[in-house]
Amino acid sequence: MSDTKDARSMTLSRRALLSACGVAPALLAASAFAAPPKVSQASVGFLDAPRGDKQCGNCRLFRTPSSCLDVQGPIGEHCSCRIWLPNLA
Numbered sequence: 001m002s003d004t005k006d007a008r009s010m011t012l013s014r015r016a017l018l019s020a021c022g023v024a025p026a027l028l029a030a031s032a033f034a035a036p037p038k039v040s041q042a043s044v045g046f047l048d049a050p051r052g053d054k055q056c057g058n059c060r061l062f063r064t065p066s067s068c069l070d071v072q073g074p075i076g077e078h079c080s081c082r083i084w085l086p087n088l089a
């Protein structure tokens, strides 16, 4: 009797483990492709003005019409920050 309970318990545990093994890699794969969190404007010295010829409109991270891949919030083409990168395209 006890052996039957143990065997059933092991079957359930094995089933739970196999189920978890199927879900965990899917979750890891999904998180690997998730975009990293954006940083605050304050942390990168965001200005509502260009820095010389450096401005969001000619930065590699700018996305029209008004966003940045790395910095939070609405971003205007005429703005700038300390992590500006030249647009090589």
Ligand code: SF4
Residues within 6 Å of the ligand: 044, 046, 055, 056, 057, 059, 060, 061, 062, 063, 067, 068, 069, 070, 071, 075, 079, 080, 081, 082, 083, 084, 085
């Ligand atoms: S200068 Fe570039 S990195 Fe900085 S906020 Fe503008 S688009 Fe983003």
